[in-house]
Amino acid sequence: xxxxxTLRRFVQGDLASLRVVLGxxxxxxxxxxxxxxFLSAENLTNLMLQITAVGLISIGIVYVLLLGEIDLSVGAxxxxxxxxxxxxxxxxxxxxxxxxxxxVATGMAIGVLQGFLFSRFGVPSFVVTLAGLLAWQGALLQVxxxxxxxxxxxxxxxxxxxxxxxxxxxxxxxxxxxxxxxxVVFANHRxxxxxxxxxxxxxxxxxxxxxxxxxxxxxxxxxxSDRGVPLALLILIAFVVGMEYVxxxxxxxxxxxxxxxxAEAARRAGIAINRVRIAAFGIAGxxxxxxxxxxxxxxxxxNQNSGGSELLLLAIAGPxxxxxxxxxxxxxxxxxxxxxxxxxxxxxxxxxxALSSAVKFMxxxxxxxxxxxxxxxxxxxxxxxGRV
Amino acid sequence: xxxxxxLLEVDGVSKRFGPxxxxxxxxxxxxxxxxxxxVGDNGAGKSTLVKTIAGIYSLDDGEVRFAGERVxxxxxxxxxxxxxxxVYQDLALCDNLDVVANLFLGRExxxxxxxxxxxxxxxxxxxxxxxxxxxxxxxxxxxxxxxVGTLSGGQRQQxxxxxxxxxxxxxxxxxxxxxxxxxxxxxQVLELIRRLRERGLGVVVISHNLVDVFEVADRIxxxxxxxxxxxxxxxxxxxxxxxxxxxxxxxxxxx
Numbered sequence: 001x002x003x004x005x006t007l008r009r010f011v012q013g014d015l016a017s018l019r020v021v022l023g024x025x026x027x028x029x030x031x032x033x034x035x036x037x038f039l040s041a042e043n044l045t046n047l048m049l050q051i052t053a054v055g056l057i058s059i060g061i062v063y064v065l066l067l068g069e070i071d072l073s074v075g076a077x078x079x080x081x082x083x084x085x086x087x088x089x090x091x092x093x094x095x096x097x098x099x100x101x102x103x104v105a106t107g108m109a110i111g112v113l114q115g116f117l118f119s120r121f122g123v124p125s126f127v128v129t130l131a132g133l134l135a136w137q138g139a140l141l142q143v144x145x146x147x148x149x150x151x152x153x154x155x156x157x158x159x160x161x162x163x164x165x166x167x168x169x170x171x172x173x174x175x176x177x178x179x180x181x182x183x184v185v186f187a188n189h190r191x192x193x194x195x196x197x198x199x200x201x202x203x204x205x206x207x208x209x210x211x212x213x214x215x216x217x218x219x220x221x222x223x224x225s226d227r228g229v230p231l232a233l234l235i236l237i238a239f240v241v242g243m244e245y246v247x248x249x250x251x252x253x254x255x256x257x258x259x260x261x262x263a264e265a266a267r268r269a270g271i272a273i274n275r276v277r278i279a280a281f282g283i284a285g286x287x288x289x290x291x292x293x294x295x296x297x298x299x300x301x302x303n304q305n306s307g308g309s310e311l312l313l314l315a316i317a318g319p320x321x322x323x324x325x326x327x328x329x330x331x332x333x334x335x336x337x338x339x340x341x342x343x344x345x346x347x348x349x350x351x352x353x354a355l356s357s358a359v360k361f362m363x364x365x366x367x368x369x370x371x372x373x374x375x376x377x378x379x380x381x382x383x384x385x386g387r388v
Numbered sequence: 389x390x391x392x393x394x395l396l397e398v399d400g401v402s403k404r405f406g407p408x409x410x411x412x413x414x415x416x417x418x419x420x421x422x423x424x425x426x427v428g429d430n431g432a433g434k435s436t437l438v439k440t441i442a443g444i445y446s447l448d449d450g451e452v453r454f455a456g457e458r459v460x461x462x463x464x465x466x467x468x469x470x471x472x473x474x475v476y477q478d479l480a481l482c483d484n485l486d487v488v489a490n491l492f493l494g495r496e497x498x499x500x501x502x503x504x505x506x507x508x509x510x511x512x513x514x515x516x517x518x519x520x521x522x523x524x525x526x527x528x529x530x531x532x533x534x535x536v537g538t539l540s541g542g543q544r545q546q547x548x549x550x551x552x553x554x555x556x557x558x559x560x561x562x563x564x565x566x567x568x569x570x571x572x573x574x575x576q577v578l579e580l581i582r583r584l585r586e587r588g589l590g591v592v593v594i595s596h597n598l599v600d601v602f603e604v605a606d607r608i609x610x611x612x613x614x615x616x617x618x619x620x621x622x623x624x625x626x627x628x629x630x631x632x633x634x635x636x637x638x639x640x641x642x643x
């Protein structure tokens with residue numbers, strides 16, 4: 001019986017992400033047939049650089065979505081944090097690392113403040129963060145002052161999005177990733193066996209290791225044949241892995257899921273639910289700031305449009321497309337990466353085909369709508385099948 | 389303390405909500421290894437009594453003694469600290485979490501070593517303890533890793549009861565544990581209640597369903613309009629007798 005259950009979980013758990021991976025494959029095939037430069041090493045490297053900022057912001061969004069809440073201010077916060085970094089570094093001559101730390105701290109403080117207002121006064125999070133969206137946009141204009149645009153020249157800051165590693169270093173990264181993953185998978189397995197619990201078939205574990213190794217090797221091979229592995233991608237992956245660990249393996253992450261599933265049950269279990277909420281919004285603000293700094297690093301400037309236009313929507317759409325529920329309690333941090341890949345691919349592909357902004361917006365909107373409908377249907381089915 | 393000394397004693401407890409006297413000098417007691425069925429009509433004060441013992445309401449008059457000593461329970465944590473666990477009708481489970489996560493919610497085991505810094509969950513230890521606890525109670529759930537939302541009503545009730553045992557309580561209060569359950573599932577839950585008794589716990593079961601109460605209770609306490617309207621040995625009484633105590637039909641003859 002347990003074996004069947006594992007099989008069911010494996011199939012269903014995999015199907016959800018498999019659906020998205022298949023969707024991504026279809027998107028890639030379509031664009032590749034339209035323009036054979038799409039899957040070139042150069043364009044794929046560009047794609048990685050394009051998704052870094054959105055992906056980083058989405059990581060924070062996942063935490064807020066897991067609570068069943070939303071943060072509409074992340075776009076504006078990312079712009080403001082980048083402006084803080086630029087102003088401190090360029091106008092006041094701060095050390096780049098200190099300036100970056102100040103920018104990240106700004107985002108964190110804003111997130112914590114919004115989380116506090118939401119949990120303390122019971123104001124719906126979308127209202128608090130909608131007010132924030134406007135207020136932080138105003139703050140961005142204020143910080144930028146009359147110039148309206150600041151060019152960033154400090155190599156420490158521009159290097160974030162414009163550093164590439166040599167082939168050798170790239171392969172070392174691949175080797176480290178594979179070794180770490182293998183170590184973690186088998187250490188977990190050993191611990192379960194030691195505790196006398198039924199553990200996954202070692203053959204399945206080996207298969208997972210082989211899959212991850214294959215992906216790592218292909219990615220590094222492709223990136224090496226162009227400019228090399230970008231620092232930005234490494235940082236994005238490091239954040240995805242780290243925050244996935246926090247969400248799935250730590251007490252705090254467990255409490256985030258619990259509050260998203262049933263805040264009342266979590267409260268009665270003795271969880272300080274308001275602290276969990278404030279922390280989650282703090283993470284969203286922090287990741288928004290980090291994403292904004294990467295966007296500025298790539299653009300080499302901060303201007304009045306930083307963090308504006310569709311950035312917010314894309315950051316929310318990504319995880320939802322890749323399977324994080326808008327209704328709370330279900331999702332994963334890696335959906336931030338996968339979702340950013342899907343949305344980034346569509347956007348990048350349409351750029352290659354020189355489609356107009358009109359078409360791009362409509363297509364992206366359609367994809368988002370589709371993802372939300374799939375999420376809602378899945379929820380209805382759970383409710384229909386869930387309770388007996 | 390002898391085995392049959394009352395574990396939990398409620399003595400002359402009154403509770404007022406404005407002009408309404410919800411509990412009027414109620415007495416009752418539960419011993420270790422005893423199942424009390426607490427019955428009464430809607431509004432008789434069953435839930436108020438349980439919530440008073442559980443620390444959700446404060447009592448206005450009277451006293452509560454635990455293991456012979458007078459105690460004051462002003463917060464739910466006080467009750468938990470004494471060893472009184474309560475399972476409410478809504479169960480307070482997180483449907484999106486699995487059985488292990490629900491059981492340990494709010495008291496997760498943290499792994500030793502480097503994981504201590506990030507407060508990493510010790511999943512293996514929690515799953516192992518869950519397995520032991522549930523098999524000790526003869527609770528069968530297809531997989532400890534299935535989401536609680538996918539379980540049947542009876543299984544969810546059993547998970548909620550099992551969770552209340554993690555704090556090693558001495559008295560368990562169950563609010564309508566068999567409401568909305570099918571026949572087979574009700575039987576499972578009643579079996580679980582019997583097992584709690586075997587473990588030497590004092591159990592208080594609130595129920596509307598007299599059949600279930602007679603199945604499992606040693607003693608039946610009837611509440612009527614906020615007063616204790618009698619305490620009956622389940623062996624020596626009949627359903628009609630209890631019904632008349634609940635409705636007050638037999639009051640004149642009794643007194």
